[in-house]
Amino acid sequence: MAGFALKYSSTAAIRAPGTSPILFKGDLCSSIIKSKNYGFDAVEIHIRRPDEIEIDKINEYCFKNNITISTIGTGMSYVIDRLSLTDLNWQKRKMAIERLKGYIDLAEKLNSGVIIGSMRGKIDFDNYNKHLSVYRENILELTDYAEYKDVPIYLETINRYEVNFHNTIEEMADFLSSINSSRLKILIDTFHMNIEEADMEESIKKYGNYVGHVHFADSNRRYPGKGHISFRGIINALIEIGYEGYIAFEYLPYPDPDTAAKKGLDYLLAIEKSIAAKENLLL
Numbered sequence: 001m002a003g004f005a006l007k008y009s010s011t012a013a014i015r016a017p018g019t020s021p022i023l024f025k026g027d028l029c030s031s032i033i034k035s036k037n038y039g040f041d042a043v044e045i046h047i048r049r050p051d052e053i054e055i056d057k058i059n060e061y062c063f064k065n066n067i068t069i070s071t072i073g074t075g076m077s078y079v080i081d082r083l084s085l086t087d088l089n090w091q092k093r094k095m096a097i098e099r100l101k102g103y104i105d106l107a108e109k110l111n112s113g114v115i116i117g118s119m120r121g122k123i124d125f126d127n128y129n130k131h132l133s134v135y136r137e138n139i140l141e142l143t144d145y146a147e148y149k150d151v152p153i154y155l156e157t158i159n160r161y162e163v164n165f166h167n168t169i170e171e172m173a174d175f176l177s178s179i180n181s182s183r184l185k186i187l188i189d190t191f192h193m194n195i196e197e198a199d200m201e202e203s204i205k206k207y208g209n210y211v212g213h214v215h216f217a218d219s220n221r222r223y224p225g226k227g228h229i230s231f232r233g234i235i236n237a238l239i240e241i242g243y244e245g246y247i248a249f250e251y252l253p254y255p256d257p258d259t260a261a262k263k264g265l266d267y268l269l270a271i272e273k274s275i276a277a278k279e280n281l282l283l
């Protein structure tokens, strides 16, 4: 957004339950136009299968409206199809890998990144080492493929009630440094951070080099400003680390998608404006 430091993405899905944290539902091309009209810089699309969208049409709409597809959300492949990278059944794991390679192929064509969040799966602690070892193998295979396709992968740090391992940014950063791929970064999500991080701003500053993508939602998964997270602090931390990626609005479309989109954007842009004004005063 002109004059502002940060870039914002809406979230869109063709189909999703009303209770999922996605702003716009229905035809993706309409959501692209809507996002542009609200002032978003990009759209994050959440899709179940990589082959369910018309790539050329999406690219054409993005080009015409001067907007991009920042990221592809893959959570539906776990929520609906139960595909995960920690599944101890090798056939299911193979299906998860194939699905994710499909998302990477799509991302290459849309010039986007791929999110791996829920697809990390849930593990049982009696088999912790087995789960973690197949997980590592799978992530290595996917990062190799992503490097070859030149597509970034964003591994999401998720709270313990949804994914039961690597819940803090520190744990995720440790895992990433053991993988050591230039295409693998962390997706930080304020809703999850609010549950897991001792100090959200400090974590962002400390692990800034690892951060590749950001999800914004307030403490209650509503639009920023509707809960108790300090977005001023978060925005300051992101500016301080020189964050250049996108911030996607992954929150509940309450009371309705349009109000939620507008209120969230207005709130964050007002914070950015006041930070910029303060900086000018100090000069």
Ligand SMILES: [Mn+2]
Pocket: 117, 156, 189, 215, 250
């Ligand atoms: Mn998220």
